[in-house]
Amino acid sequence: MVLLLRTISELRSYLKPYRQANQGTIGLVPTMGALHQGHLSLIAKAIAENRLVVVSIFVNPLQFAPQEDLANYPRQLEEDVQLCESMGVDLVFAPTPEEMDSRGDTGALNNKTTVVPPQSMTQVLCGKYRPAHFTGVASIVTQLFNIIQPDKAYFGQKDAQQLAIIRRLAQDLNIPVAIVPCPIIREASGLALSSRNQYLTELEKQQAAKIYHSLQQAKLAFIQGEINATALINLVKQKLAATEEVRIQYIELVDPFSLQSITQIKQTGLLAIAVYVGSTRLIDNIVLQKRQPIIAIDGPAGAGKSTVTRSLAHQLGLLYLDTGAMYRAVTWLVQSSGIAINDHQRSPIYFKI
Numbered sequence: 159m160v161l162l163l164r165t166i167s168e169l170r171s172y173l174k175p176y177r178q179a180n181q182g183t184i185g186l187v188p189t190m191g192a193l194h195q196g197h198l199s200l201i202a203k204a205i206a207e208n209r210l211v212v213v214s215i216f217v218n219p220l221q222f223a224p225q226e227d228l229a230n231y232p233r234q235l236e237e238d239v240q241l242c243e244s245m246g247v248d249l250v251f252a253p254t255p256e257e258m259d260s261r262g263d264t265g266a267l268n269n270k271t272t273v274v275p276p277q278s279m280t281q282v283l284c285g286k287y288r289p290a291h292f293t294g295v296a297s298i299v300t301q302l303f304n305i306i307q308p309d310k311a312y313f314g315q316k317d318a319q320q321l322a323i324i325r326r327l328a329q330d331l332n333i334p335v336a337i338v339p340c341p342i343i344r345e346a347s348g349l350a351l352s353s354r355n356q357y358l359t360e361l362e363k364q365q366a367a368k369i370y371h372s373l374q375q376a377k378l379a380f381i382q383g384e385i386n387a388t389a390l391i392n393l394v395k396q397k398l399a400a401t402e403e404v405r406i407q408y409i410e411l412v413d414p415f416s417l418q419s420i421t422q423i424k425q426t427g428l429l430a431i432a433v434y435v436g437s438t439r440l441i442d443n444i445v446l447q448k449r450q451p452i453i454a455i456d457g458p459a460g461a462g463k464s465t466v467t468r469s470l471a472h473q474l475g476l477l478y479l480d481t482g483a484m485y486r487a488v489t490w491l492v493q494s495s496g497i498a499i500n501d502h503q504r505s506p507i508y509f510k511i
């Protein structure tokens with residue numbers, strides 16, 4: 159049964175004995191509510207990896223500029239709590255702005271102790287257009303980390319700039335929390351799920367799906383060898399030019415960790431975009447990586463190496479190497495090349511049967 163807690167002291171008094179009894183890890187999923195499948199994927203991961211899961215639901219005024227949609231942002235606490243209940247969440251923490259001492263908007267950041275991430279990360283991408291947004295995010299997330307002291311916290315790749323900034327925050331401030339990135343969940347059309355999609359008409363949703371299609375176009379070019387930032391960006395722009403209802407605010411290729419602009423993809427690049435569809439601002443991104451990391455597990459025959467490796471790779475979205483198949487392939491190569499099995503000079507690798 160999920161417990162809905164509205165105050166910091168209630169939450170602390172629940173968590174303190176739990177932590178003292180050393181009952182297992184605590185996972186935190188910070189959200190602004192209006193939960194959808196994107197949020198639920200973070201929650202499912204948190205539940206799979208922790209003994210106790212806290213979902214915070216807080217529309218943080220400090221990350222909204224005065225002209226933004228704070229007043230209209232969808233709020234549906236009852237429905238959200240029911241969703242959390244059905245997922246098996248332990249605690250929902252839904253404080254008021256007063257409880258978090260975050261009344262106002264980004265302007266109120268001047269009257270509060272704040273956490274200011276490095277300018278190099280906040281003045282790029284969305285930060286150019288939402289100057290105080292990430293200070294608002296970093297301040298509230300730090301507060302949540304301090305109140306809840308989670309072992310792991312789950313953040314969506316959908317907000318790639320936020321993810322990079324929070325990773326950096328935890329590292330710079332030595333906060334003992336593992337930041338767990340989670341893949342973007344999309345509608346069948348390709349549109350990334352977002353609470354703000356509620357603002358879109360059906361027609362606008364169809365137009366917004368073009369964002370992902372255009373990013374996919376860049377991905378295809380990348381797979382075929384295009385690593386130049388300008389060329390990849392232009393491809394997206396050209397593809398979106400056909401849908402004039404989608405107005406690009408920015409499209410940039412950056413390093414996914416430092417968020418600094420890159421001109422070429424050496425290993426990994428984050429192609430991030432923000433657009434307006436009607437009056438709704440949407441963001442999306444894809445990570446372009448030379449190749450995914452490969453998982454390989456070695457061990458005795460029949461130990462379940464392949465099964466475990468395959469399932470791990472599937473869950474983490476990585477490639478896997480079936481070491482059994484690799485040994486068979488190398489044996490075949492050595493034998494068919496006529497190399498003696500104990501000829502270490504000529505064998506491509508030291509190979510022991």
Ligand code: AMP
Nearest residue numbers: 189190191196313314316317342343351
């Ligand atoms: P929000 O409620 O929009 O602040 O989002 C809360 C968390 O859910 C953030 O870490 C987001 O990145 C994540 N999230 C939102 N939409 C998606 C999505 N479509 N796929 C994966 N994660 C998401």
